Amino acid sequence: MAGFLDNFRWPECECIDWGERRNAVASIVAGVLFFTGWWIMIDAAVTYPSQQMNHAFHTCGVFSTIAFFMINAVSNGQVRGDTYGEGCLGRTGARLWLFIGFMMMFGSLIASIWILFGGYVVGNECFQIFLENIWLCNATEILRFLI
Template structure:
């Protein structure tokens, strides 16, 4: 078996769905932060402030909150009614934080960067791209994996 066949088998095997989903989500999460770090590295006028970075941190916290809840925690088969309710509220707050970070990034992009002629608009786009990548990574990691393989 050649190396190319082993690589193809690695990505198409039985348990490859969780692995591939995790790789894609990790790359999207990395790309999101990479875009903002790259924008900050070429920002000589310090147009991106700490407040702008906190929007991405907010999205990262959302990523952790959403993916901390297993599917069995929110299912109807959960024996603890209050535990299922708390897990659903936790998941809702996590999704709200993720979408709020997108809304905040759009707001900052339009208000601070596009409507301000003294600042370059690309930095606002970088901030928005960061948060979109983080939210997509969160959604892919949450809904792309198969949790049944872990319950065996």
């Protein structure tokens, strides 16, 4: 039962060569997800007054955005040590920077889940905070691992 999908192949589209356009498509998808996440949060800030939604909850999205830039600022060559120059701290510094970025990203995601279930289980405003962080996390992962 474990290998029943081994012989299954998705039919390939002959009209599009995704190999050359993979980076462009991944960048566009990540940009759309990033935009959608912030658009949802801006909508929540405009729709709900500060009595219904505490505006300090925007910090989850801000930290997710900072983590987005931190994670994507490090190239794969720097993490593997394949670059010509060592940089400031070399491979260890690049890995540490990437680790801190992922910690910030998942910490923001966990904080948005805590806000969602801790304070506002019945309201839409905290669901929008959670959606923003999900979209930002997905954009980061797509841009990091598909390019």
